[in-house]
Amino acid sequence: MNQTTPKIGIVNYGAGNIFSLKAALDRLALPYGMINQAQDFDNFTHIIIPGVGHAGAAMQKLSDTGLLPAIKALTKPVLGICVGMQLITNYSEEGNSAMTGIIPLKTLRFNTQLSKKVPHIGWNNVEINPNNKLFAQIANETYFYFVHSYFIEFNTNFTIANCNYGNIFSAAIQKNNFYGVQFHPEKSGQAGEKLLLNFAHI
Template identity: 40%
Template sequence: MVAVINYNAGNIRSVLYALERIGVEHVLTDDHDVIRKADKVIFPGVGAAASTMKHLNETGLTELIRSLKQPVFGICVGMQLLCSHSEEGDVDCIGVFPEKVKRFRPENGDKVPHMGWNTVRLNERNDWVSPEIDGEYCYYVHSYYVEAGSDTVATTEYCGKEYASMMRRGNFYAAQFHPEKSAGVGERILRDFLGV
């Protein structure tokens, strides 16, 4: 069973549809016991960091997520909230990854948010997605990015920055792009995480 964390964030339904297409048993929940007992957990979403962290703190989900031992996959805002701090609302986040989240500052006519297809470049730290993902295009919608660091397994370039587009630390996995909206490449990434 895969638990998809239901919290104060948008765009969760697209992840549920992707799991249905793959044929994986899943549940959308904020029940702590259900999340703890799940085989794998997905932490997706779109939203503002400060209001979302307020909700996670008030509901005890911050501590719960931090304590999970099974594989956890943070997607888009889910990835950013797994980091230590976000410039969006100047808020401390869950802190699984030590990296910080910063706002894109446009250069050379780049637009913010970064919206659309961009390439994913795997590095030597990748040990969880298929090597053929390297150089493929995935779908992004975000105004903030995570600095590349020791947990980065893939990078993407935008606004003159090479930033972390995929990360891993222990049982925590993350992607800045939306695998559920990234066609066959995204499905392959989800399957690699889910082991199906």
């Protein structure tokens, strides 16, 4: 448990709009800054990897920054959001792309036979592992806002919250200090804000 004031570093690799994430951190009065080079990681207590759009393209951009070795070596809490979460898995079907391999899971496309409508857009309830700090004081079956066409497979070792959309998938994952959420906490109302606060105090 980190008792000092949290300071969140956002990995800046050009993967889409982070205005809303910064706005949410502002509303929560959580200080943050951008990470552009490896030594910037030292300035922050917690790290967020944002991400929207194409996972393969995002992985390419992240690789191009040269930050990958530093990210993999991090021991402070890291949170990947949406495509940022997919980046910390092994592989994505989107563009048949290798990911960072931090958590040994696969990112797959929703099957329209099972899920009917793809993208999965909207508020879906998640079954939460009650002992996980990321979801402290967040009720089981709380709704979060999702918008994605690819999902991370369910896995009993790493899934800390699951969601059902035709098939059960990982709404949130964790391995050691690395966390990922498929939904957008910055757009998920009070529950999402609580999750960001929880992360900042891990």
